[in-house]
Amino acid sequence: MRDKERILMTIITRIIPGLLYGSFDKKEEYVKSYMLNPSGICKGDLVFANTSLNINDFVVGIVDHIENDCIVIREIGSNRLCNYYNESFSVINKEKLGYEILExxxxxxxxxxxxxxxxxxxxxxxxxxxxxxxxxxxxxxxxxxxxxxxxxxxxxxxxxxxxxxxxxxxxxxxx
The missing domain is CATH 3.30.160 (Double Stranded RNA Binding Domain)
Known part of the structure; x- marks a missing residue:
């Protein structure tokens, strides 16, 4: 299994159950939305692009760096970058994923x-x-x-x- 597939499967098997079966008030332990405050996003965060209409290789990715007008996302398992403008992100709590997210x-x-x-x-x-x-x-x-x-x-x-x-x-x- 490639890095990207393994990491996406880890997100599905560890984050989704926490959201589905955990209490609503503990939701942010797993995923935190930064729709109204994108300044909370940091380099290295594992993010999900909430408002992307088209599924692409960067919908779930790692924040490579932040520029004045965009957030640059790195594709999981590669060095390919994508600039996101006018996008809403949720940060996935990497601590809930363990070492399976290493690349x-x-x-x-x-x-x-x-x-x-x-x-x-x-x-x-x-x-x-x-x-x-x-x-x-x-x-x-x-x-x-x-x-x-x-x-x-x-x-x-x-x-x-x-x-x-x-x-x-x-x-x-x-x-």
Missing amino acids: GVQYKIYQKVIKAFGNYTNYCTRFKSISFDGNMCTVQARKAFENDLFFEVSFPYNSKTTTASIGKLLKEKDL
Whole structure:
């Protein structure tokens, strides 16, 4: 499955049930409309274009940047950009989606990290979180049945980073 398909399926399976079965007053925990206040939209937000009449590749996308007269949206899973003028957006809460919204190399690194935890750490050591900053990846671990930080490793990543190299770092910290 491509990034775009996976991310759209994640939105459908995690956001729609929250809207359908959650209470109306908690709706904004999942999706927040910025129809009357577009200044609340920020770079990096995952957005849905509410007033687009024609379905296109950018109806659900990521805010690349904001200009004086438009919001520039990046297509999920690509570097293609689209300028939106006179559009109303809703911001989708990425925290409700988890790591399934990572794209490209970052998603592949996430998958390798999960595999490395299974293959290179003790049974009681579990994945806690992953973050990316430039070309650096930081992974946090926790103990089973706890949520406190057990250890953290950081490493430079690229498309050639292997599960074994990640596993070696995890194993060194997992004492």
